[in-house]
């Protein structure tokens with residue numbers, strides 16, 4: 001079917017889909033001022049009409065439950081269903097954020113234990129679960145850095161250093177915190193250019209925001225020297241923890257000397273995301289920064305769990321507790337995996353990415369081609385006249401969700417692939433095979449790529465218009 005009709009369009013007057021139970025309490029009419037004066041304009045449908053409509057719509061979605069979804073940087077791993085079962089437990093879903101602490105001890109215990117587990121995984125001294133996503137964690141972490149500097153009377157620091165491979169949220173959250181951004185170039189191995197970093201370090205530096213492994217999937221080879229350089233000029237090191245999936249049980253950012261880092265619970269710790277949320281972006285901080293982090297956090301007082309606000313906290317950055325449902329999923333995931341399981345996650349994520357990198361490098365140029373971490377970046381302009389977008393769209397015809405395209409910005413025609421640990425060798429081989437076939441088609445029948453996708457209801461969209469002027473409401 002080319003076009004899925006809207007519920008309004010298949011509505012038939014008088015058709016009914018629900019059977020309301022008989023009233024079993026005394027009737028109590030609403031005051032007249034609350035009564036509507038016109039009938040609501042609602043579609044009238046049978047239950048079957050509604051069920052088919054929504055099932056058909058759901059089948060049009062690409063999701064990690066239906067296809068391989070190798071988005072670089074975003075860690076679209078499979079979300080085990082046990083996480084959902086835990087988060088759906090009525091004892092969690094029926095609690096109210098304003099309940100007295102003694103009546104929500106179970107929820108607070110879960111949050112406390114999650115804080116402790118994240119500390120152990122990352123090597124930080126304090127964790128605040130408040131921020132609602134990675135970008136929000138960055139904003140909260142940068143405000144925490146700012147509060148630390150100001151508390152020491154160190155008021156000259158206004159400049160944040162950010163490598164040119166960074167995710168766009170890094171400069172955005174620095175700017176939102178009132179700082180200017182100085183970009184630091186990468187060297188030809190995909191590391192931060194140390195000389196450029198040294199030249200930029202002075203007493204106006206708030207800190208460095210660093211993603212390790214970075215968005216090229218490269219582990220920063222001089223990370224200890226990078227950290228020392230920034231600390232030597234009085235700056236702090238912010239770790240963008242979005243790529244923690246490569247490191248768990250192997251390297252702890254706190255041990256590397258990072259002062260603050262956000263976790264993306266919805267990425268590394270397996271909770272469904274995309275389409276705008278929900279997420280959770282807790283921050284971990286060093287001992288020196290712990291008094292400044294956002295609150296409340298959960299503390300244990302004897303046998304009781306309670307909410308406390310760190311002494312010099314930058315304040316609350318989210319209503320109530322943060323996104324509690326995401327915390328339950330992440331907690332369940334960590335408990336199910338255990339310490340050895342988490343290490344195996346990272347080992348397999350790295351192994352899978354390197355397998356795909358090596359299998360694809362003959363057909364797709366990999367500009368920073370050394371052993372990668374959990375992802376790697378290839379280039380899609382494999383032959384004159386073919387662009388990354390053509391490859392990405394053609395992959396849809398082969399039944400795959402395209403990888404991240406045109407990011408990171410420092411790779412021309414980037415095709416950023418992150419298989420994650422959850423994919424089997426068969427799935428990866430299928431994807432590698434499709435990319436090889438597409439590389440052949442690029443030579444023999446380039447128009448097939450230019451006009452892709454061919455199997456979707458709508459072909460090549462104007463993506464700028466679709467993002468800027470989406471048509472979201474019923475017009476008829």
Ligand SMILES: *Cc1c(COP(=O)(O)O)cnc(C)c1O
Nearest residue numbers: 073074133134135167169240242
């Ligand atoms: C996803 C991501 C972010 C932002 O995290 P959100 O949870 O989407 O706000 C920041 N940096 C990197 C490298 C990321 O991959």
